[in-house]
Amino acid sequence: MKTPAIDALTRRLASQVVYQIFPERFAIGGGLSSAAKLADPAYDLPGAVKRDWDDTTLNQSWGQQFFGGDLDGITSKLDYLGDLGVTGVYLTPIFPAPSNHKYDATDFFSVDAMFGGEAALQRLIHALHARGMSLTLDAVLNHVSDQHPWFLAAKAGDPAKRDWFTFRDDGSYLCWQDFGLMPELNLSNPAVRDVLYRQPASLVQHWLARGVDNWRFDVAQDVGIAVAQELSSIVGARFPQAGLLGELNGFSGSWFEAGGGFQGMMNYWYRTATLAWLTGEINAVQMNHAIKDARMGYGLKGLLCSWNMLSSHDTPRLISSLGDAEKARLALLMQFTLPGVPLIYYGEEIGMEGGADPDCRRTMRWDPAQWNHAQCDWVKRLISIRQTNPALQYGEVTVLGDRLDGNALVFLRHTDVPGEEALVIVNNADQPLQVRLMLPYSHWYDGVPLRDALGAAPDTKVQAASVKLGVAPRSGAIYQAADPHTHYTYFKPRNRG
Numbered sequence: 001m002k003t004p005a006i007d008a009l010t011r012r013l014a015s016q017v018v019y020q021i022f023p024e025r026f027a028i029g030g031g032l033s034s035a036a037k038l039a040d041p042a043y044d045l046p047g048a049v050k051r052d053w054d055d056t057t058l059n060q061s062w063g064q065q066f067f068g069g070d071l072d073g074i075t076s077k078l079d080y081l082g083d084l085g086v087t088g089v090y091l092t093p094i095f096p097a098p099s100n101h102k103y104d105a106t107d108f109f110s111v112d113a114m115f116g117g118e119a120a121l122q123r124l125i126h127a128l129h130a131r132g133m134s135l136t137l138d139a140v141l142n143h144v145s146d147q148h149p150w151f152l153a154a155k156a157g158d159p160a161k162r163d164w165f166t167f168r169d170d171g172s173y174l175c176w177q178d179f180g181l182m183p184e185l186n187l188s189n190p191a192v193r194d195v196l197y198r199q200p201a202s203l204v205q206h207w208l209a210r211g212v213d214n215w216r217f218d219v220a221q222d223v224g225i226a227v228a229q230e231l232s233s234i235v236g237a238r239f240p241q242a243g244l245l246g247e248l249n250g251f252s253g254s255w256f257e258a259g260g261g262f263q264g265m266m267n268y269w270y271r272t273a274t275l276a277w278l279t280g281e282i283n284a285v286q287m288n289h290a291i292k293d294a295r296m297g298y299g300l301k302g303l304l305c306s307w308n309m310l311s312s313h314d315t316p317r318l319i320s321s322l323g324d325a326e327k328a329r330l331a332l333l334m335q336f337t338l339p340g341v342p343l344i345y346y347g348e349e350i351g352m353e354g355g356a357d358p359d360c361r362r363t364m365r366w367d368p369a370q371w372n373h374a375q376c377d378w379v380k381r382l383i384s385i386r387q388t389n390p391a392l393q394y395g396e397v398t399v400l401g402d403r404l405d406g407n408a409l410v411f412l413r414h415t416d417v418p419g420e421e422a423l424v425i426v427n428n429a430d431q432p433l434q435v436r437l438m439l440p441y442s443h444w445y446d447g448v449p450l451r452d453a454l455g456a457a458p459d460t461k462v463q464a465a466s467v468k469l470g471v472a473p474r475s476g477a478i479y480q481a482a483d484p485h486t487h488y489t490y491f492k493p494r495n496r497g
Helices: 008-014 071-075 078-084 117-130 149-155 190-198 203-209 225-238 253-258 268-278 284-305 318-322 325-337 373-387 390-394
Strands: 018-021 088-091 134-139 214-217 243-246 307-309 341-345 396-399 408-414 421-427 433-438 449-452 466-471 475-481
Touching: 008 284, 008 390, 071 117, 078 373, 088 214, 117 134, 134 203, 134 243, 190 203, 190 225, 203 225, 225 243, 225 253, 253 284, 268 284, 268 307, 268 318, 268 325, 284 396, 284 408, 307 325, 318 325, 325 373, 325 408, 325 421, 325 475, 341 373, 373 390, 390 408, 390 421, 421 466, 466 475
Parallel strands: 018 088, 018 341, 088 134, 134 214, 214 243, 307 341
Antiparallel strands: 396 408, 408 421, 421 475, 433 466, 449 475
């Protein structure tokens, strides 16, 4: 398969390793305790429950439990993220809101005082950029808080704001999934789209001009393909380097088939398939075909720019989903080698546990005695392998596991540069995978030595477009080519496609 041309923006976005942070739960700046931080008047809200950092997140009033995390706390931990290998940070919403999650904004043009205000955001942006790291913010275009001034004016009958929302004759209104606290914006109204993204001073453009690098757009299915296309066209003209990614909890193929919208999507499709395969709910045939379906439906560029996620603030954590550290290692291996951007939910690298929301939003554990150090070392190793192999960052994918018996996911990643490849095998069986694999790829030439970057599977070599595999049960391999001769090279520039 000839690799499609990859433009510079796609290559840059695809080369990221993104770390997701729920700001309220990651770290508190200035060395403050939760008690000291929560004494700030910003937390004096009706129904607010103030907690110590080590308290449970369970049995809370919805969205009203506060621990005190803020943006300066994140800035103080950037050396930790840099050591891990992270290249970008994604924050769930940071704009003023009565909840801890901030998906119910009361203002899109300031930063919540709980998080330190805009001054703290600018300190974070400066510190990230000084390290060559990017910042992605979360935009909620579909709904606001029922305390937002726009909605209060509309409810009071202000003719300038009334049709910014959708009211029924009985006084009720459309709201996100029937949560009355989150009235839906009327995105068919041009004035609403103007203030959200169309005008230079709009939400999306304002913060890009203030130094934010990328946006993730909440509940993309509610925002809609047409809005995504218009947004991408308008915002992309002024900010051509900005990444624009949507959230869709499912298969995203139609978004890319329509063209001109978000560059990538949160790839819940991968997450569902990965967890289902590793827990035995689907077989290897479905797993291999899930990757093929994503490649066909998303297109290579769409797939490369989508986020490979195994957990988030909306899902149980990886260990809790799989119930097994060995399976978690295989899931992470897949996350960092499949086409797409690895998205690490804070604490996954140290093996934090947590069930469904709100349990998945536990505070970050900063005591190394509470870490799973083996998992942390595994994540660092996978990041290092990925970031030193262009094929694993922005290469094409050729799925091969659907032609094998057994319970394995097998795929080849490759760019248009001979020598930039990786053959990935994930053996989810209780028996070794011992097989000769035919390789329908022209640039791993006869005799090319292959070595497992993970150092577990035995060395092998290409033999007439095939390779003999021997991968242990419940393990994986990342085979990369070697060019061992002193006076000879397999990978000549003149063989480039």
